Amino acid sequence: MRLNKRLAELGHCSRREADEWIARGWVRVNGQVAEMGLTVAPGDRIEVAPQAAAQQEARVTILLHKPVGYVSGLPEDGHQSAAVLVKPQTRWREDRAARRFEAGHSRGLAPAGRLDIDSTGLLVLTQDGRVAKALIGEDSPVDKEYLVRVQWAPNGPKGAGVVAQDVQSVFPPEGLQRLRHGLSLDGEALKPAQVDWQNPEQLRFVLREGKKRQIRRMCELVGLHVVGLKRIRIGRVALGQLPVGQWRYLGEHERF
Structure with missing residues (x-):
């Protein structure tokens, strides 16, 4: 496989970072400085220069x-x-x-996962390709937890029959089962999700995928209308007491 893909597979960096390291001469394969586009075999010896680790150490992840x-x-x-x-x-x-x-900490920050304009809660912004890959890679095992305030709106949010209080009492039990498993979006079946009532107007979702506006669209399919959505956890990192509009660094020993 290509060297940049192999470096990413080994967990050293993202493919984009790998290309940068190769261009700078920071990667050796079997003792030779690697060139862009090089392909490697499983048994090839890959070495990364200390400068690459130092560069990564300087990159930040912000919550x-x-x-x-x-x-x-x-x-x-x-x-x-x-x-x-x-x-x-x-x-x-x-x-x-x-x-x-430092001023450089606010540059080149990429969101590691979506949180739409109408939603609030924990958003990860990172300069580190490894973090982005861990959170949004196709095979990412990291789950995300949300609190979702809903209304019963079988005819749409402006139609007849909207129920805003004690939604749990009027929501069909089979709807909850469909939210957990059985829905499809964009022609693809969704992965199983954990969905439970937190209180009569609020659901708790735990997902292992992140399609665009996924929770809102899931709710629409079972007659619910989302009026508030907040992400409270990504993997092992919780929003906690972090105030709205404020941020902190991912701690040195914190892992998603």
Whole structure:
């Protein structure tokens, strides 16, 4: 396979980072400096220069409590990217990370997973390709947990029969089973999900995939209308007490 793919497979970096390392002469295969486009066999000896590890160490991963009204990625339709909130004055005062904020920490931040404009909660912004791959790679085992406030709206949110209070009492039990397993989006069956009532108006979802507006669309398929959605956990990292609009660094010993 190509060397950049092999480096990513071994967990050293992302493919894009691998290409950068190869271009800088930081990768050797069987003792020889590797060239772009090189293919390797399973038994080939791959070495990475210390400079690559130092560069990775300087890259940051930021945990942001995204407010409603910001998009996760690039600005669109007049809405700002959530990355604009990463600045010294919005750093959570209780952040225990020893890192000092530097201007470079707010550049090149990529969202590792979606959180739509109408949703709030934990958003991961990272400069580290390994983190992005771990969270949004096709085979990622990392689950995400959401609290979702709903209304019963079998005829749509503006149609007749909307129920906003004690939704659990009017929602058919078979609908909950379909949310857990049995729905399809974009022509593909969804992976099994954990879905339970937190209170009569709020559901708790735990998903292992992240299609665009997935929870909202799932709810529509069973007659529910989402009026509030908050992501509270990604893998082993929880939103916790992080205030809306503020951020902190991923801790040195924290792992998703």
